Amino acid sequence: MASTTEAAVGRQGSAARPRARWTRNISAKIAALPMIATALVVFVGGTIWTVVYSFTDSKLLPRERFVGFDQYERLWETSRWIISIQNLLFFGVMSLVFTVVMGFILAVLMDQKIRHEDTFRTIMLYPFALSFIVTGLVWQWILNPDFGIQGVVRDWGWTSFTFDPLNNPETVLYGLLIAGLWQGTGFVMCLMLAGLRGIDEDIWKAARVDGIPTWKTYVMVIIPMMRPVFITTLVIVASGIIRLYDLVVAMTSGGPGGNASQVPAMYVYDYMFQAQNLGQGFAASTMMLLSVLIVLIPWAYLEFGGKKHG
């Protein structure tokens, strides 16, 4: 549609006075300059710049002394980075599985034509409006060993009760998970609910006529039909998890024991802005980009598979 408009406008323009190609739609192009600059300079340019400089030995300031893969070798020899990656993998898989499963189950419950649906949704979604800092600090307080859940249960008389995930390196990630799930599940529930509502009512009627039990209809028919919703949700949640930073800063600052809950985004920040070892920061952030691409490319392939995007 729009291209025919453009052609018509172009024809009129060229009939009246011949103009150079690039001056056509000149105000539109000027108005779109911030977008073009963001796309080209910041997103493409910034990414390429960081990737290129990850092959240098930049310390306090970026410099062009190329050292090949040295930064990457050092990165993968640093135990803190290895721990960060392991933590991210564990946290990522756990929170993907739990948010999607819980989000879907909640959406199914919400889809039973219940009363007060708006109230339930408002309650489940409000944590999503809060920042990770607020989320982290509240749960840090609830999980406080002296005054939180552990303290309360001990006061009731069960004195050996232990629930102190944040101060134990073995369990600290579960503590983060509790807070992360609280913040994000409502959002996934909303996406899933929108997906469920998008399914044709006739499918349900047909299943009922055939006498298929409800749970079986969900598993055999509805879930396969909602594949695009699941994939989009997974991509959004996964790309958020890779960025995970604020929640860890607020809840544990990477501890206990210094490293137990480190994540890659924290490594990047510390090396870039605290330890003045830019090269390491660049290499680590390039690895983060790589992990996003691993998620993103198969998705883009599935979603747009050869077709033109947009």
Next chain:
Amino acid sequence: MADVGVAAGAMTGPRGAKPKKTLSGRNIMLYGTLIVVCVYYLLPLWVMVMTSLKGMPEVRIGNIFAPPVEITFQPWVKAWSEACTGLNCDGLSRGFWNSVLITVPSVIVSIAIASVNGYALINWKFRGSDVFFTILIFGSFIPYQIMLYPIVILLREMGIYGTLWGLIIVHTIFGMPILTLLFRNYFSSIPEELFKAARVDGAGFWGIYFRIMLPMSLPIFVVALILQVTGIWNDFLFGVVFTKPDLYPMTVQLNNIVNSVQGVKEYNVNMAATVLTGLVPLIVYFVSGKLFVRGIAAGAVKG
């Protein structure tokens, strides 16, 4: 989302056969589960508010889930005007006003630019415009960390690194993908005949934008507003990286107050500070209702 609401509303009217009984086993299970889930969701808000209304002696001996025996607003006063971050002891109020100073212009600038982008992408396509848009959308998935340092250099070259304007530009850049998508999708639903008629009448790029597009799309501007106010208010990373300590937004100052206190921890003050920081997005959320859902749903359906 709006359609869903209408459909649900229509369902509440009496229709079809009379339901047998409302207190069936299935319903007890259903509502029981939902209520248990809601308790899990509400618990932190409850604990946060209750702790902030207790005095420190009561916090130490009492149960964190119990309501205060004696309500005191002292922790709120202290969190707002006396809590210390490092050497400064002027409370969270500084962070609050910094966040206001950051959020208001960032929201205005980012929405203004993104709405014009969306408009140009739909009605004034030019060679390559869709390519830039695709890059923008894919860029929104790239971890921010990889672009942080190049942006620091750019802002330093422009002489605005560490200033308010630097942070406003950063928020505009990272808000652009989602907002442009939002406006582009909305503008594409406005009939093209309107645009053509205005062209025939001699209106130009800005004339059509201000006289036709803008007045017709107030709802989507509200959605964008909700999205940006909560998003920018809740930001932590950009605040830390792109501002100096006296310009730190509220989230950063809150984290500094709670996590780096020397001496005795005042949990009630900490919780009061946390509630205060969460208050703005919560108010936006509860006032906006369905529009908030619409905003995040639009954000979810990328591409």
